[in-house]
Amino acid sequence: MTFAEIQAQANLEWEALNNGGRPQITVGTATCGRSAGAMAVVKAFEEELQAKGIDAALVEVGCIGPCYAEPLVNIKKPGWATVSYRNVTAEMAREIVAAFLLGDDPLAKYALGVFGEGEIAGIPNILSTPAFKPQERRVFRNCGTIDPTNINHYIANDGYIGLNKALGMRQEEVVDVMKRSGLRGRGGGGFPAGRKWEAGLKAKGTQKYVVCNADEGDPGAFMDRAVIEGDPHSVLEGMIIAGYTIGADTGYIYVRAEYPLAIRRLERAIQQAHEFGFLGQNILGTNFSFEIRIFPGAGAFVCGESTALTLSIEGKRGMPRVAPRPRTTEVGLYDKPTLLNNVKTFSSAPMIITRGAEWFASVGTEKSTGTAIFALTGKVQNCGLIEVPMGITLRDIIYDIGGGIADGGQFKAVQTGGPSGGCLPESLLDTPIDYDSLDAAGSIMGSGGMVVMDEKTCMVDVARYFLDFTEIESCGQCVPCRLGTKQLLDILKDICSGRGKPEDMDLLYELSHSVHGGSVCGLGQTAANPVLTTLRYFRDEYEAHINDRCCPAKVCKSLISYVIDKEKCVGCTLCAKSCPVQAISGEKKKIHSIDQALCVQCGVCLEKCPKKFSAIACVSPKVKQEES
Amino acid sequence: MEERLQTVLAPYKGKRDMLIPILQQVQAALGYLPDDAMAEIARTTGLPESRVYAVASFYAQFRFTPRGKHTIMVCRGTACHVRGAEKILEETERTLGIVEGETTKDLEYTLETVACIGCCALAPCIMIDEDVEAKLTPKMVSEIITGRNTA
Amino acid sequence: MKKVTLTIDGLQLRADEGSTVLQAALANGLYIPNLCNHPDLVPAGLCRVCVVKVDDWKISISCKLPVKEGMVISTEDPEVQRIRKSTVELLVANHPMTCLTCSRDANCELQRVASYVGITQESLKRYRRSVRQLPIDSSNPFFDIDHSKCVLCGICVRTCDELQNINAIDYVRRGVHTTVGTLGNKPITQSCCESCGECVARCPVAALAPKESPISMREVKSVCTYCGVGCGILLGVRGEKVVGVRGDRDNPVNRGSLCVKGRYGFKFINHPDRLTTPLVRKDGVLVPASWDEALERVAANFSEHKGEQFAALASARITNEDNYLIQKFTRAVMQTNNIDHCARL
Structure with missing residues (x-):
């Protein structure tokens, strides 16, 4: 079949689904949807449609983005705008079928919004809501709208056009388009993708490789998984284009073994791409041949580093190669020239080729073009995946898209870039999102984790948390990272448990700089960023911990006490019954008291004390026994 | 074990x-991964025994002691951390009577922590085998585990 | 070989093209502190102690940095000093403070680096101390493995791999939990280790240390007597006794390497059972005799026997040349092919 015939066939199927006169129900069943109960919803729809004898298409799609609203269901009924329903349960599914598909009541109370043509009274248009208005879906173009297990859905939505077009271009022309697009590596480093592709093309050697880094290891980041689960073909297409461009015949996708669904989706997509002639020998009738293999990573954060990743594919310990060393584009996998990019970088390539470099660069800033993807999580109202034009401010993201701080809390900090990034305070909320501005503020773009913290978050504890992570994930080969992260962690643990010394802040600072300057790879070089930024922006919290033995956020257990307010306690006994260590004594209708020597600061009593009494308080610094 | 191993290694x-x-x-x-199996892998591949263990012990996925029938993984991702993962872990440890990295005496559960299971928007969460339990409170944890045991 | 000119701390020096900055410095008698470097091994660049500043802007380790014409290196730049000092302080803060009873005292690379960098008690006091607590592996009859003293320079792992091709040991686990070990962290004797001791000889600290290592008062140059290879050795002598052996790096045959026998099998030298004179049987009893007496007896007896009545058994512990002579003597003079050699057994 020619590409035009493939397209025609795909369009036919897509048209039949969308305008075939049947209602269409799409359920987001990516990992996030599943953990919120999407599979039960799918089952409920199936049973209900059969029971009621309704002819409707039920399609499972990838992650749409607003995780706070999962499971998310879209219903497209002929003659109506598409309605998006939030937090759908099996019961709601049955109700929706009865009311909307059989009747004409779209059940506005369950709706998140409508999109597409038309309006429905009482339901806002999603794209006009503050949460969606600033967003620009490019990498996520197909996530949540197509069935990721059906290659025809991808083809009908401009899929594989880029590959077809690239195969008709000279390799240098593809490099030129990529360079002009200004796309920078979406793994976090921000190295210009076009220049990397050029280096791959120019590298000498008959055997070259393309490697896709899907070893998404930042705690708090899951964008790559969403792209793979929701639109696997876009990643494959980008890799095939890259293979053609640099002259490689094999590609590897290094994907975390903790992402079983993503691996299944990729396996299926590779099989389909073979069937359609996008992979294998003589792709689309050209002389170009390309294979893609999946490599399930075995659990090591450091393998996100390119040289560690390629060594890991070779079956070795993932210990980054030591500089000075040649670039991966010259000496990479099996010591051959290797082009290694992140999932989102590859996924961006097809649309750049299809729609042109200028179109891509039309959003974003001059030095950071296109869109940025973030996993917006933490103490924010609307958690989820977002895609925004580069240059938008942190404030816009947190307060518009994120809907502000959850549970009426106060904003304290936002953390980007995972363990390599930093915590930025309120004064920097107007920082635009781009590689260079975040770098200047002491954080990094990273691969896209964005965690919002409120006044109940202790910044020393956050620094400790990240160092705990890097200490575990350090490969251990070089001294500054192996022993430096441990030393930083030990000091932070001491500060959190009230054993901090006044000279610790200077030592933290000194060590942070040495670990940065002395470590072999990016993991070590950036490991101290969480310490440096919290020291810089939240120094008062360190001082409170060290000088006053006080944790202002009341998080650090060794510095807090739970106390019962004698004026408010009515002796309901709820706290005493729930205390796991029997530290609370007091008879019914008598004032209770907490034995501080026994208390383990679990906080269950505070949770249990009825709101109307609010007799238990958490205080810091610790109180002595007689005061409580 | 010998037979299953040979099938895999063939x-x-x-x-x-x-x-x-x-x-x-x-x-x-x-x-x-029992020691004998790793030695057999070394013989099959031609790698030194020490190398097989060096690689296996580098990656978090590999285990060198028998595991429980089910694995409970408590997520310690950033989002879970700021939403109280520490307390979830403590409660899980208390309910199972073991600490992180251990297996219950009846070989029913192995308790582990994981850097992030990528359900950050539904934090805090744990993963029991392949199922994710989301938006947890310490109380829910003990209920889920006790519920499974009585079911 | 082509030479390039570079400047280290203001001193202009010539170095072989293709060598590293650290090699160039050491070859010219300049010390740059280093811990994981060994002249026999491919540079690993892991200890980070050999950091220098290149051309006044870039920090790099010198052990993997190729020399370049016109390169300007500083080893005393403030940033270099800061990184180096923290790195060494971190190592010391994680090292047992048992120097006086340690077999490597005064001969320890960590001590050398620490004193060069100039760490002080005052500065060290600020650190949280933690020393790895793992049992000492004393299963090997010749050496002990003490993980608490290991600085993870990897020299032993690389020696076992690059030089010996045995790979008995490798890195185990990762991060601060990294150790050097065998499959399943079993005692070294349960691995394929051949006890050659090459790793022990190269360990910069006392993580790998001979079980007995008295310091010798003098060294005697000799040739190993175990086989025909003829490795050059230096016998460590104390009083009238041989107390240790090390390979002679200047000997072209072995360039410092030794096997388990040559390195550790020297106790026979001072053993009371060792024969120091020939023995001659008189009235059924072996009694000491002079060489002249013994050789006369042998010659007299040999001349009475020829051909099938004679057989010679030679030893692996004499030189190839001597072995050649024995077989020549057996075949040509004694007229028999009855000649064999103990190494065939």
Whole structure:
């Protein structure tokens, strides 16, 4: 079949689904949807449609983005705008079928919004809501709208056009388009993708490789998984284009073994791409041949580093190669020239080729073009995946898209870039999102984790948390990272448990700089960023911990006490019954008291004390026994 | 064990660069990586024994002791951390009577922590085998585990 | 070989093209502190102690940095000093403070680096101390493995791999939990280790240390007597006794390497059972005799026997040349092919 015939066939199927006169129900069943109960919803729809004898298409799609609203269901009924329903349960599914598909009541109370043509009274248009208005879906173009297990859905939505077009271009022309697009590596480093592709093309050697880094290891980041689960073909297409461009015949996708669904989706997509002639020998009738293999990573954060990743594919310990060393584009996998990019970088390539470099660069800033993807999580109202034009401010993201701080809390900090990034305070909320501005503020773009913290978050504890992570994930080969992260962690643990010394802040600072300057790879070089930024922006919290033995956020257990307010306690006994260590004594209708020597600061009593009494308080610094 | 091991290893004679997939498959077949199995992997691939263990012990996925029937993984991702993962872990430890990294005496549960299971928007969460339990409170944890045991 | 000119701390020096900055410095008698470097091994660049500043802007380790024409290196730049000092302080804060009873005292690379960098008690006091607590592996009859003293320079792992091709040991686990070990962290004797001791000889600290290592008062140059290879050795002598052996790096045969026998099998030298004179049987009893007496007896007896009545058994512990002579003597003079050699057994 020619590409035009493939397209025609795909369009036919897509048209039949969308305008075939049947209602269409799409359920987001990516990992996030599943953990919120999407599979039960799918089952409920199936049973209900059969029971009621309704002819409707039920399609499972990838992650749409607003995780706070999962499971998310879209219903497209002929003659109506598409309605998006939030937090759908099996019961709601049955109700929706009865009311909307059989009747004409779209059940506005369950709706998140409508999109597409038309309006429905009482339901806002999603794209006009503050949460969606600033967003620009490019990498996520197909996530949540197509069935990721059906290659025809991808083809009908401009899929594989880029590959077809690239195969008709000279390799240098593809490099030129990529360079002009200004796309920078979406793994976090921000190295210009076009220049990397050029280096791959120019590298000498008959055997070259393309490697896709899907070893998404930042705690708090899951964008790559969403792209793979929701639109696997876009990643494959980008890799095939890259293979053609640099002259490689094999590609590897290094994907975390903790992402079983993503691996299944990729396996299926590779099989389909073979069937359609996008992979294998003589792709689309050209002389170009390309294979893609999946490599399930075995659990090591450091393998996100390119040289560690390629060594890991070779079956070795993932210990980054030591500089000075040649670039991966010259000496990479099996010591051959290797082009290694992140999932989102590859996924961006097809649309750049299809729609042109200028179109891509039309959003974003001059030095950071296109869109940025973030996993917006933490103490924010609307958690989820977002895609925004580069240059938008942190404030816009947190307060518009994120809907502000959850549970009426106060904003304290936002953390980007995972363990390599930093915590930025309120004064920097107007920082635009781009590689260079975040770098200047002491954080990094990273691969896209964005965690919002409120006044109940202790910044020393956050620094400790990240160092705990890097200490575990350090490969251990070089001294500054192996022993430096441990030393930083030990000091932070001491500060959190009230054993901090006044000279610790200077030592933290000194060590942070040495670990940065002395470590072999990016993991070590950036490991101290969480310490440096919290020291810089939240120094008062360190001082409170060290000088006053006080944790202002009341998080650090060794510095807090739970106390019962004698004026408010009515002796309901709820706290005493729930205390796991029997530290609370007091008879019914008598004032209770907490034995501080026994208390383990679990906080269950505070949770249990009825709101109307609010007799238990958490205080810091610790109180002595007689005061409580 | 011998037979299952040979079935897994059959296609990999001399394939040194396939070590990680081999380790994954052997672990899937046997539940963990006994020393004898690693020695056999070394013989099959032609790698030194020390190298097989060096690689296996580098990656978090590989286990060297028998595991429980079910694995409970408590997520310690950033989002879970700021939403109280520490307390979830403590409660899980209390309910199971073991600490992180251990297996219950009846070989029913192995308790582990994981850097992030990527359900950050539904924090805090744990993963029991392949199922994710989301938006947890300490109370829910003990209910879920006790509920499973009585079911 | 082509030479390039570079400047280290203001000193202009010539170095072989293709060598590293650290090699160039050491070859010219300049010390740059280093811990994981060994002249026999491919540079690993892991200890980070050999950091220098290149051309006044870039920090790099010198052990993997190729020399370049016109390169300007500073080893005393403030940033270099800061990184180096923290790195060494971190190592010391994680090292047992048992120097006086340690077999490597005064001969320890960590001590050398620490004193060069100039760490002080005052500065060290600020650190949280933690020393790895793992049992000492004393299963090997010749050497002990003490993980608490290991600085993870990897020299032993690389020696076992690059030089010996045995790979008995490798890195185990990762991060701060990294150790050097065998499959399943079993005692070294349960691995394929051949006890050659090459790793022990190269360990910069006392993580790998001979079980007995008295310091010798003098060294005697000799040739190993175990086999025909003829490795050059230096016998460490104390009083009238041989107390240790090390390979002679200047000997072209072995360039410092030794096997388990040559390195550790020297106790026979001072053993009371060792024969120091020939023995001659008189009235059924072996009694000491002079060489002249013994050789006369042998010659007299040999001349009475020829051909099938004679057989010679030679030893692996004499030189190849001597072995050649024995077989020549057996075949040509004694007229028999009855000649064999103990190494065939």
